Amino acid sequence: MNGLGGSVTEQKLAGRVALVTGAAKRIGRSIALELAQRGADVVVNYRSSKNEAEQLAAEIGKMGRRAAAVQADVSRRTEVERLVAKTEKLFGGLDVLVNNTGRFENVPFSKISDEQWNGILATNLTSQFLCAQTAAPLLKRSGRGRIVNLASLGGILAWPGYTHYCVSKAGVIMLTRCMARALAPEITVNAVAPGTITFEGDAAELEADYIRRAPLGRTGKGSDIAEAVAFLIESDFITGQVLVVDGGRSLT
16 A cells, blocks of 8 residues: 555654554544554554453554553643653553543534533543643653644534534644644644545535535545645654545645
8 A cells, every 4th residue: 555655665654653543443443553554563542442452452462563552641731741651651652642532512502511521632632631631751762753643624614503513523633733833843733624524424415515516526534634634744844734534625
């Protein structure tokens, strides 16, 4: 498989340790597998999907990489501290942090409750801040630290039915830019903003609407996002950028 960063057989991430939050399913799973294929050892973080996370870690292990499934609610500082400490204990350090954990929720603006607002911000934005702040000392020590945040097309376009989600992802974009300056030069910080990414079992009507609007005429796959993430990790001279991976949907 050839991604933006080149052939995975080149093993450009060999010897590096990557922590992927929310890695048990969907995009997170795709990212974890892509990084392992490129040579990285992977910490598979999960909140409640224990079976899926352990299965993924076992799959990565069969590829000849070290892997561990580690439970933590990354919207809580104490659990993030435990997650990062366990990563250091198991793997001796950390080179890459991928902030993937997120929630997507459709609620009309007038119906958004305090609980829904706070919950989305905690999961989609606060978690990325907490993970980056806590992991930064290890990433700096690595000498090749990388952070990639998962933003969204919703952080760029205004979707009134998803206001709290859009605000959280717009926050991720500015957090990325601020951290890129705050953590330079030891750590690069970038974001990937996916459009609609579909997996088996997703609603067909959602896919059809996106296909109608996107110039490339299809929704994205998990591998599209995973390859973009790997490209940013492998780059030595890109920081503070948002790579939009949406089949051109943001142009329409």
